[in-house]
Amino acid sequence: MTVRPSRSALYIPGSKERALNKARALPVDIILFDLEDAVAPDEKDNARKGLANALADGGYGVRQRIVRINGLDTQWGKADAAAVKDMACDAVLLPKVNSAADVDALAALVPDLPIWAMMETPQGILNAADIAAHPRIAGFVMGTNDLAKDLGAQGRTAMITSLQLCLLAARAHGIVALDGVYNAFKDEEGLRAECADGRAMGFDGKTLIHPAQVAICNAVFGPTPEEVDLAERQIAAFDDAMAAGQGVAVVDGKIVENLHIETAQATLAKAKAIAELEAT
Ligand SMILES: CC(C)(COP(=O)(O)OP(=O)(O)OC[C@H]1O[C@@H](n2cnc3c(N)ncnc32)[C@H](O)[C@@H]1OP(=O)(O)O)[C@@H](O)C(=O)NCCC(=O)NCCSC(=O)C[C@H](O)C(=O)O
Numbered sequence: 142m143t144v145r146p147s148r149s150a151l152y153i154p155g156s157k158e159r160a161l162n163k164a165r166a167l168p169v170d171i172i173l174f175d176l177e178d179a180v181a182p183d184e185k186d187n188a189r190k191g192l193a194n195a196l197a198d199g200g201y202g203v204r205q206r207i208v209r210i211n212g213l214d215t216q217w218g219k220a221d222a223a224a225v226k227d228m229a230c231d232a233v234l235l236p237k238v239n240s241a242a243d244v245d246a247l248a249a250l251v252p253d254l255p256i257w258a259m260m261e262t263p264q265g266i267l268n269a270a271d272i273a274a275h276p277r278i279a280g281f282v283m284g285t286n287d288l289a290k291d292l293g294a295q296g297r298t299a300m301i302t303s304l305q306l307c308l309l310a311a312r313a314h315g316i317v318a319l320d321g322v323y324n325a326f327k328d329e330e331g332l333r334a335e336c337a338d339g340r341a342m343g344f345d346g347k348t349l350i351h352p353a354q355v356a357i358c359n360a361v362f363g364p365t366p367e368e369v370d371l372a373e374r375q376i377a378a379f380d381d382a383m384a385a386g387q388g389v390a391v392v393d394g395k396i397v398e399n400l401h402i403e404t405a406q407a408t409l410a411k412a413k414a415i416a417e418l419e420a421t
């Protein structure tokens with residue numbers, strides 16, 4: 142089983158040279174190089190050029206490099222799409238995706254790169270299944286700030302239906318799903334709780350805005366030693382049960398069936414992939 146960890150995805154403003162440099166040494170799984178909301182209108186053209194140069198210089202190691210462009214309905218979107226084709230990146234992230242037709246429009250301009258979709262508009266959420274089914278889509282990124290704005294909503298509870306609709310769509314179509322950002326970047330306990338909530342919902346990881354958030358996010362979205370130990374014991378107990386002609390084992394007073402073994406194997410595969418990543 143091949144697994145690519147997607148625990149932490151850090152936004153880096155494409156216009157901030159120091160942040161672009163710092164990211165080369167951060168233990169983050171995904172870098173979201175931003176040309177959209179983190180870049181002021183007057184800086185857009187310079188940010189596009191500076192980002193292309195930073196990516197060409199390299200040094201981002203095995204981290205997945207994803208460039209968030211401006212929407213194609215903005216004055217910068219088409220130039221971003223044209224530029225991203227030649228950038229040394231792994232995927233392109235389209236903001237404010239409303240429909241699969243929006244993905245078609247970018248796919249026509251950028252023929253080769255996988256496309257990720259920001260899920261952050263009411264229309265986009267309602268069309269999540271169609272968007273996730275698009276053959277070029279590789280991942281969803283929740284945009285909870287824009288969504289809260291458009292819904293006139295406040296707080297995590299107001300996001301739950303939208304988060305779950307996107308997760309259902311992502312799981313139905315086998316793509317990655319990343320939770321939204323936690324804006325209070327100095328509040329470690331609040332971040333930890335929201336990471337745990339996102340993981341419990343089924344997200345693969347969380348988007349971040351500051352390097353100080355990376356360690357907590359990686360820890361919460363990675364399997365704990367206890368989870369690895371349980372997975373190993375479940376697999377061993379199930380193997381013994383099968384050898385004895387039984388289809389069910391019992392571990393820690395709970396039944397273990399084939400479906401639990403699939404989860405246990407996924408846990409071990411994720412732990413192995415993280416260990417390999419962290420050894421590089
Ligand atoms: C939030 C910040 C503006 C804070 O910046 P700053 O005051 O510079 O923080 P620090 O002084 O604590 O920084 C310490 C060092 O870390 C580097 N740094 C800071 N942020 C980043 C980062 N994101 N990536 C890499 N490196 C970073 C600083 O350069 C300092 O380095 P050094 O001087 O060498 O020690 C700032 O963190 C920031 O701009 N964050 C990103 C904001 C952003 O990207 N916003 C857009 C994405 S969120 C969004 O749009 C979600 C979605 O669309 C939605 O709708 O919800």
Ligand SMILES: [Mg+2]
Binds near residue numbers: 261
């Ligand atoms: Mg947004």
